[in-house]
Amino acid sequence: MEFRIEHIAGKTCRIWTCGHDGSVIYWGTARRDDNEETAVAELLKEMTKGKSWTLVAYEVEHWNQDFSPWAVPSVFGQEEFTGGAKETMDWLIDQCIPFVEGNLTTDCSARLIGGYSLAGLFSLFTFYESGEFNGVASCSGSLWYPGWKEYAQRQHAPERSVMYFSLGQKEEKTRNRKMAAVVLPLWTVSHVAQKLPVASGAEGADHGRVCGAGHWDFGDALSGTDHFHQRQDGEGGK
Numbered sequence: 001m002e003f004r005i006e007h008i009a010g011k012t013c014r015i016w017t018c019g020h021d022g023s024v025i026y027w028g029t030a031r032r033d034d035n036e037e038t039a040v041a042e043l044l045k046e047m048t049k050g051k052s053w054t055l056v057a058y059e060v061e062h063w064n065q066d067f068s069p070w071a072v073p074s075v076f077g078q079e080e081f082t083g084g085a086k087e088t089m090d091w092l093i094d095q096c097i098p099f100v101e102g103n104l105t106t107d108c109s110a111r112l113i114g115g116y117s118l119a120g121l122f123s124l125f126t127f128y129e130s131g132e133f134n135g136v137a138s139c140s141g142s143l144w145y146p147g148w149k150e151y152a153q154r155q156h157a158p159e160r161s162v163m164y165f166s167l168g169q170k171e172e173k174t175r176n177r178k179m180a181a182v183v184l185p186l187w188t189v190s191h192v193a194q195k196l197p198v199a200s201g202a203e204g205a206d207h208g209r210v211c212g213a214g215h216w217d218f219g220d221a222l223s224g225t226d227h228f229h230q231r232q233d234g235e236g237g238k
Helices: 035-047 085-103 117-130 148-153 169-173 207-221
Strands: 002-008 011-018 021-030 053-060 107-116 135-139 162-168 193-199 228-231
Touching: 002 085, 011 035, 011 085, 021 035, 021 085, 021 117, 035 053, 053 085, 085 107, 085 117, 107 117, 117 135, 117 148
Parallel strands: 021 053, 021 107, 107 135, 135 162, 162 193, 193 228
Antiparallel strands: 002 011, 011 053
16 A cells, blocks of 8 residues: 655645555545544555555645535534535546546546545535535535535435445434434435444544445445445444
């Protein structure tokens, strides 16, 4: 497995390659050290059993701005969301993907996008808006985001695409009305393979959930299996 850091049109990308073809995963992160992504890459290597892949962890500078699909007032006492997802998506499609797939891989068999929390929401938004991805992984995605339910109900995922959702038990049961509105209307999309693992804990980073998404996407999902599966605690989450 090879590692490199690339600065692509103003954004830092930490890139792990295992072979030079196969799937490419674009994973949104905040600015931080690469310890977590390194652990994820090592686990992906172990779990994918010799398959080729590339993991691109791209950094944004302003989390609430760069990953929010539209502007809304502050939620949960955080700074307000200013709706910069379109600019981030344009950078990803026009700058990052052409560089990575034009210089670092010889054959992209499937293009995936994913992230945690607000990055998970951004991943779904980009998956719908761009039509450039074969699959999406939303790990504890911020699906409580104001207006998201109505937006998602109007969208259609590409046929034969794959969708992976990881939702913490606390997020389902919280008394906060905004978080309790997580209803995943995306389940109703036809011709899409979907999984919803239910992991212990609430929203937050977890290597196992990232690798669960990568392992599923590389396995039955990318082989074209259409089915719905709900994984309960203890079935391979953390």
